[in-house]
Amino acid sequence: MSLVIDSVTKKFQRFPALNGASLTAPQGAFVALLGPSGSGKTTLLRILGGLEQADSGSVRFADLNWLDMPARERKAGFVFQQYALFKHMTVAKNVAFGLEVRPRGERPPAAEIKRRVEELLDLVQLNDLGRRYPSQLSGGQRQRVALARALAIEPRMLLLDEPFGALDAKVRKELRIWLRHIHDKAGVTSVFVTHDQEEAFAVADLVAVMNKGRIEQVGTPADVRRDPRTAFVSEFLSV
Amino acid sequence: MKKLRKPTEDPLLLKLLLGAIAIAFVGLFLVLPLAVVFQEALAKGLGPALTAISDEDSVAAIRLSLTAAAIAVPLNTVFGVCAAWAIAKFDFPGKTFLVTLIDLPFSVSPVVAGLIYVLVFGAQGWFGPYLLDHDIHILFALPGIVLATVFVTFPFVARELIPLMVDQGRDEEEAAVSLGASGFQTFCRVTLPNIKWGLLYGVLLCNARALGEFGAVSVLSGHIRGLTNTMPLHVQLLYDNYDYVGAFAVAAILAMLALVTLALKTLLEWRYADELAASHRH
Amino acid sequence: MSAIGLPLSFRRRRTLPGFRLSLGFTLFYLTTLVLVPLLALVIRPWSLGLDGFWTAMTSPRVLSALRLSFGTALAACVIDSIFGLIIAWVLVRYRFPGKGLLDALIDLPFALPTAVAGIALSTLYAPNGWIGSILMGYGIKVAYTPWGVLVAMTFIALPFTVRTIQPVLAELGRDSEEAAATLGATRLQIIARVALPMLLPAILTGAALAFARAVGEYGSIIFLAGNLPGISEIAPLLIVIKLEQYDYAGAAGIGVVMLAASFLMLLALNALQSWAAKRR
Numbered sequence: 001m002s003l004v005i006d007s008v009t010k011k012f013q014r015f016p017a018l019n020g021a022s023l024t025a026p027q028g029a030f031v032a033l034l035g036p037s038g039s040g041k042t043t044l045l046r047i048l049g050g051l052e053q054a055d056s057g058s059v060r061f062a063d064l065n066w067l068d069m070p071a072r073e074r075k076a077g078f079v080f081q082q083y084a085l086f087k088h089m090t091v092a093k094n095v096a097f098g099l100e101v102r103p104r105g106e107r108p109p110a111a112e113i114k115r116r117v118e119e120l121l122d123l124v125q126l127n128d129l130g131r132r133y134p135s136q137l138s139g140g141q142r143q144r145v146a147l148a149r150a151l152a153i154e155p156r157m158l159l160l161d162e163p164f165g166a167l168d169a170k171v172r173k174e175l176r177i178w179l180r181h182i183h184d185k186a187g188v189t190s191v192f193v194t195h196d197q198e199e200a201f202a203v204a205d206l207v208a209v210m211n212k213g214r215i216e217q218v219g220t221p222a223d224v225r226r227d228p229r230t231a232f233v234s235e236f237l238s239v
Numbered sequence: 240m241k242k243l244r245k246p247t248e249d250p251l252l253l254k255l256l257l258g259a260i261a262i263a264f265v266g267l268f269l270v271l272p273l274a275v276v277f278q279e280a281l282a283k284g285l286g287p288a289l290t291a292i293s294d295e296d297s298v299a300a301i302r303l304s305l306t307a308a309a310i311a312v313p314l315n316t317v318f319g320v321c322a323a324w325a326i327a328k329f330d331f332p333g334k335t336f337l338v339t340l341i342d343l344p345f346s347v348s349p350v351v352a353g354l355i356y357v358l359v360f361g362a363q364g365w366f367g368p369y370l371l372d373h374d375i376h377i378l379f380a381l382p383g384i385v386l387a388t389v390f391v392t393f394p395f396v397a398r399e400l401i402p403l404m405v406d407q408g409r410d411e412e413e414a415a416v417s418l419g420a421s422g423f424q425t426f427c428r429v430t431l432p433n434i435k436w437g438l439l440y441g442v443l444l445c446n447a448r449a450l451g452e453f454g455a456v457s458v459l460s461g462h463i464r465g466l467t468n469t470m471p472l473h474v475q476l477l478y479d480n481y482d483y484v485g486a487f488a489v490a491a492i493l494a495m496l497a498l499v500t501l502a503l504k505t506l507l508e509w510r511y512a513d514e515l516a517a518s519h520r521h
Numbered sequence: 522m523s524a525i526g527l528p529l530s531f532r533r534r535r536t537l538p539g540f541r542l543s544l545g546f547t548l549f550y551l552t553t554l555v556l557v558p559l560l561a562l563v564i565r566p567w568s569l570g571l572d573g574f575w576t577a578m579t580s581p582r583v584l585s586a587l588r589l590s591f592g593t594a595l596a597a598c599v600i601d602s603i604f605g606l607i608i609a610w611v612l613v614r615y616r617f618p619g620k621g622l623l624d625a626l627i628d629l630p631f632a633l634p635t636a637v638a639g640i641a642l643s644t645l646y647a648p649n650g651w652i653g654s655i656l657m658g659y660g661i662k663v664a665y666t667p668w669g670v671l672v673a674m675t676f677i678a679l680p681f682t683v684r685t686i687q688p689v690l691a692e693l694g695r696d697s698e699e700a701a702a703t704l705g706a707t708r709l710q711i712i713a714r715v716a717l718p719m720l721l722p723a724i725l726t727g728a729a730l731a732f733a734r735a736v737g738e739y740g741s742i743i744f745l746a747g748n749l750p751g752i753s754e755i756a757p758l759l760i761v762i763k764l765e766q767y768d769y770a771g772a773a774g775i776g777v778v779m780l781a782a783s784f785l786m787l788l789a790l791n792a793l794q795s796w797a798a799k800r801r
Contacts, residue, residue: 051699053243071246071702078703084696098704101714117797146700153704246702246711251707261611262623264604268676269629271651272641279644290778291778294630318550329650340551343559346783349635350757351776357557358565363769365561405594413536422538440656451634453740458761469620471636471740478640487644490637498634503587504632505625 001027001062003157004050007165008057009213010043019213020057025191025206027062030183032200033193034238035210041193042161044210048191049078049159060190062156076148083142086136091145092117092130098153120148123182140171147179151186158183158190164199176203197237199227209233223237276494279487289479291485296465298487300473303384307456307469308449311388315445316438323434324426328412341397344377344390353458354391356383379461384469387455392448395434399441400434402516407433428495436511440504446501451493562780565773572707577771578778582750583759587778589667594735597674600680602728605682606720612683612692614786631680633724642673643744665747674744678731685727686720693719722797729790733783 003025010018018040025031033041046052048059050071059066066074068226086094095117099108108116121127124144134142143163151160163179164172180203183190200207201221208218209232217229228234244250249257280288291297304477322341326334344352358364360377370377377383415425431438453471460467468476472487477486507515566574579584612624615756630638646653646663653664655686693716701711739757747753756775 049699049703050243051246051703054240060242065240068241070243071699072705072707074703075705076703078700080696080700082694082696084694084700086697086701086715086718093576097701097706097714101505101701101704101706101710106349149700149704159703244708247698248708248709249614249712250708257607257611258615260604261608264608265626267652268672268679269626272645272676273629273633275641275645275651276637279641288718318547321543321550322547324539325547328537329540329544331544337547337551340555343555346523346733346737346787348757348776348779350739350760351562351737351779354564354760354772354776357764358561358769358773359558361764361769363767384776392556393550393554396760409537411559416537422542425537426539447632451632451637453634453636453639454757457740458764468749471634474634474640475744478643483644486640490634490640493634493637497629497634497637500632501628504628505621 003027003029003031003191004060005044005062006058008047008054010040010047010052010054018047021210021213021215023208023215023218025189025218026128028187029188029205030180030203031084031189031191031206031208032204033086033191033208033210033215034195034197034236036085036195038212039210040213041195041210043181043213045159045161045191045193048157049076050074059106063113071107074157075153075155076157076191077153077155079143079146079150079158079163081162081165083134083139083146083166084144085145085149087134089133091121091126092131092132094134094145095120095148095150095152116152118153122150123151123185131231138173139167140175142166147163147182149186151182155188157223158186158188160190160192162193162195165194172199179203209236255494273494276487276490279483280491283484287484288488288491291482291488294485296468297473297485297489299465299494300468300470302382303467304450304469304471306381307384308446309387310385311392312442312446312450314389314395316396316442317444318393319398319400319441320438322397323400323404324430326401327407328409338401341394341401344392344394345421349391349452349454350458352455353387356386356390360386365433367408377415378459379463379467381467383459384456384467387459388449388452391452391455395445395448396438396441399437399444399516403434403437403514404430406516433514436507436514437516440507440515443503443507447497534733535588541605557778562776565673565775566770569770569774572769574774578774582754583756583771583775585751586754586756586759587775588753589656589670589778590736591709591782593667593670593674593755594678594732597671597678597735598728598732600671601678601731602676602724605679605731606686607726608679609683609686609690613687627683629682635677636744638676638741641665642669642676642741646672646745664745667746667753669747670688670742670753673745674735674738674798677738677741678735681730681734682724682727682743685730686723689720689723713746722793725793729786733786736782737779 003023005021005023007020007022008018009016011022021040021044022150023031032045035041040156043052047054048066050069086097089097096113099113099116117130122132126141126144126148129137129141137145164175167175176199192204201234202223206218207221207224208215209224210216211232217224217233224233227235228237326337357378360366360370360383363370377386411429412425415429420428451471456469457472460469460472460475461469462472466474470493473492474486474493477489528748561571569577595782608627612620637661644650646669648654648657648662650664655791656663661668663672674679696716702713705723706714737757739755742755746755748758760772760775
C-alpha cells in the first residue's frame with residue numbers, strides 16, 4: 001500500500017517543470033517535498049492531486065493506477081496555500097462540502113453529516129466557529145478549516161501546498177506541531193510541500209529534496225542531513 | 240495514461256452547448272439588426288442609397304449632428320479634465336456626492352434629460368416668458384439641441400479620467416511643481432501624456448453618443464425638417480414617411496460610425512490597456 | 522487676509538495648483554447643467570397640488586405606461602442576466618477563433634444610436650420581416666405589440682450584464698474550483714455550488730444596471746412597440762406626449778416617478794455591494 005512515484009515528467013509550454021521525479025514512501029508516512037522555488041515540488045503535488053496531468057511516468061498508490069483517475073475519484077484531500085475556502089459558505093458548510101456532493105447512494109444522511117462536521121471542528125479546535133464565514137476568521141483559523149474540510153472526505157492521501165506559507169512565524173510553529181499530531185491520529189499518508197528546511201525536518205518522516213524537476217535524495221531527516229548524496233543537497237541543507 | 244480533463248475545465252458537451260447559445264443569442268439580437276440596416280439601405284441598389292444621403296435635408300441633418308457634437312464634445316472634455324483634476328489631485332469633503340452627480344445622466348432616461356430643459360426653457364418653463372420677450376430661441380433650435388447633447392454625454396470623459404487619474408496618483412505632479420513648473424505646465428507636460436489614451440477613449444465614447452443621441456434631442460428639437468433634425472431624428476422622419484431606403488441609408492452612416500467607434504475602442508483596449516481606467520481591461 | 526473661519530479642510534495649503542479653478546468650473550457646470558434643471562423637474566409636479574399630483578399619477582393611462590416600462594424592464598433584465606452570464610462565461614473561460622469579434626460585438630447596443638436600432642428591430646420583427654415572418658408562422662406577433670418592447674429592451678441592456686460579470690469572472694481564482702474537485706464534486710456541482718454563488722453579486726449588479734437602462738429607454742422601443750395607450754405605450758413616450766400637450770406638470774410627474782425609481786435602484790445597488798463585501 002505504499003506510494004510509488006515513477007519518473008514523472010511535466011512540461012509547461014517549453015519549461016520542464018518535472019524531469020523524471022521518482023519517490024517511494026510507505027503507507028502512512030509524512031513526506032516533505034523540500035526545495036527552492038522552481039524545483040517542481042508544487043507541480044508534483046498538483047499532479048498527485050489530479051489538478052495537473054503528467055506528460056509521462058506513473059504513480060501507484062493503494063493498489064490504484066493513480067494517474068488514470070480523475071481528481072474527484074482519488075479522495076486526495078488538498079490543502080492550498082491560500083486556503084481556497086468557499087467564501088460564500090459558512091465554516092460548517094465548507095467542511096461538509098465533500099460529504100454533500102457525494103452521489104445519492106453514497107451520501108450520508110444530514111444528521112450524520114452534521115455530526116461529522118462537529119467532530120472535525122472539534123479535532124481542529126474550532127468548535128464554536130461553525131456559523132462564521134471565512135472572512136471573519138484569522139489566517140491560522142482558516143487553514144484549520146481547510147484541513148478539516150480535506151479530512152472530512154476520509155482521504156486516502158493528504159496533500160498540503162505550503163500550508164503555512166501565508167502565516168506569521170509563531171503561528172507557523174504552532175500549526176506544524178499540531179498538523180503532525182493530526183496526521184498521527186488520522187494515520188493517513190501525507191505529502192507536504194515546503195521551501196523551509198526547518199519546517200520539513202521538524203514534521204516529516206521522509207524528506208525528498210528536489211531540484212530542477214528531479215528528486216535528488218529521499219530519506220529520513222537525520223539520514224539526509226548526515227549523508228547528502230549530491231552537491232546540491234549538501235549546499236541546500238548547509239544554508 | 241488516460242487523457243483526463245482538468246477539473247476546472249468544462250466538459251465538451253457543455254462547452255458546445257453554451258458556446259452555441261452565446262453565439263445564437265448574439266447573432267439573433269445583435270448581428271441581425273445590424274445586417275438589416277445595410278440590407279435595407281441597399282435594397283434598391285447603391286445609387287438610391289447615395290441619393291438619399293446627399294439629399295438636402297439629409298445633408299442638413301448631418302451638418303447639424305456634427306455641429307452639435309463639435310460643440311458638446313470639447314465642452315465635455317474640458318469638464319471631464321477639470322472634474323478629474325479636482326477629484327484626483329485634491330482632498331475635499333463631498334467627493335462621493337460629486338462623483339454620483341457626475342454619473343447621473345447615466346441613470347436618467349434620455350426623455351427625462353430633455354424634459355428638464357423644457358421645464359426650464361420651454362414656453363411654460365421658468366425662463367419661457369423671458370426668452371419669448373427677447374426673441375431668444377433655445378427650444379426647437381440649435382442651442383436646445385446642443386444642451387441636450389451636452390447633458391447626456393458629459394459623464395463620458397469624466398468617468399474615464401477620474402479613476403485613471405486617481406490610480407495614477409499625485410507624485411509626478413507634485414514633483415513637477417516642486418521643480419518650479421506652473422499649473423498649466425504641469426498639466427501639459429506631466430499629466431496629459433499620462434492620460435492621453437484614457438482621454439482619447441473618453442472622447443471617442445462621448446462623440447459616439449453625441450452623434451447618436453435620440454430621446455433627449457427629440458424632446459428639444461421640434462423636428463423641423465431640414466432645420467432642427469439631427470441624423471437620428473431625420474432617420475425617424477424618413478421612416479415615419481415610409482421612405483425606407485432613405486431612412487436606412489442615413490441609419491447606415493450612423494451604423495458605420497458605430498462600427499468604427501467599436502473598432503477604435505477595441506483597439507485602444509487591446510494596445511493601451513494599461514493606460515486606460517482599470518475597468519476596461521478585459 | 523485671514524484664513525480664520527474657513528473649515529479646517531480648506532485651510533490646508535495645497536501643493537498642486539488649480540484647485541479653485543477646476544473645482545469651481547466643475548461645480549458651475551454641474552449646477553447649471555444638472556442641479557437647476559433637476560430642481561425644475563422636482564418642483565413642477567407640485568404645481569398641481571398633492572391631490573392633483575396623485576390623481577394625475579394614478580390615471581389608468583399613466584399607471585399602465587409605468588407598469589409596462591417597469592414590468593418589461595424587469596423581464597428584460599432577467600433574460601439579459603441569464604444570457605449575459607452564459608455569454609460572459611463563454612468569453613472568459615473558452616478559447617475559440619473569432620472570440621475577439623464576439624467580445625467586441627457585445628458593445629454594439631452601447632455604440633449604436635437607439636433610433637437606428639429601433640428601425641432595424643422594427644423591420645426585422647415586422648410581420649414580413651426576417652424574424653417576424655417566421656414567428657407569424659407560429660402565431661406570434663412581435664412588432665407593434667408589448668413583445669416589441671421586450672425585444673428592444675433586451676437588445677439595449679445586454680452589454681450591461683455581460684460587462685459587469687466579465688471582469689469579476691476573469692478575476693475569480695480557480696483555487697476554489699480545484700478544491701471542490703479534490704473534495705469529490707463533479708464539474709456541474711462545481712459550477713452550481715461554487716462558481717455561480719461567487720458570481721451572484723456581479724450578476725445582481727449587472728441586472729440592476731440593465732434594469733435601470735431598460736426602464737428609461739425610448740428610441741429603440743417606439744419604432745417597435747405600437748405605442749397604443751394603455752397597451753403598448755411606455756412611460757417615456759407618455760412624457761413626450763404630455764409635453765406636446767403642454768401638460769408640463771403631468772410630464773414632470775412621470776419624470777419624477779422614474780427618477781425616484783432610479784434613485785431607489787442606486788441605493789439598492791449600493792446596499793447590495795456592501796452586503797457582498799461583508800461576505801468576501
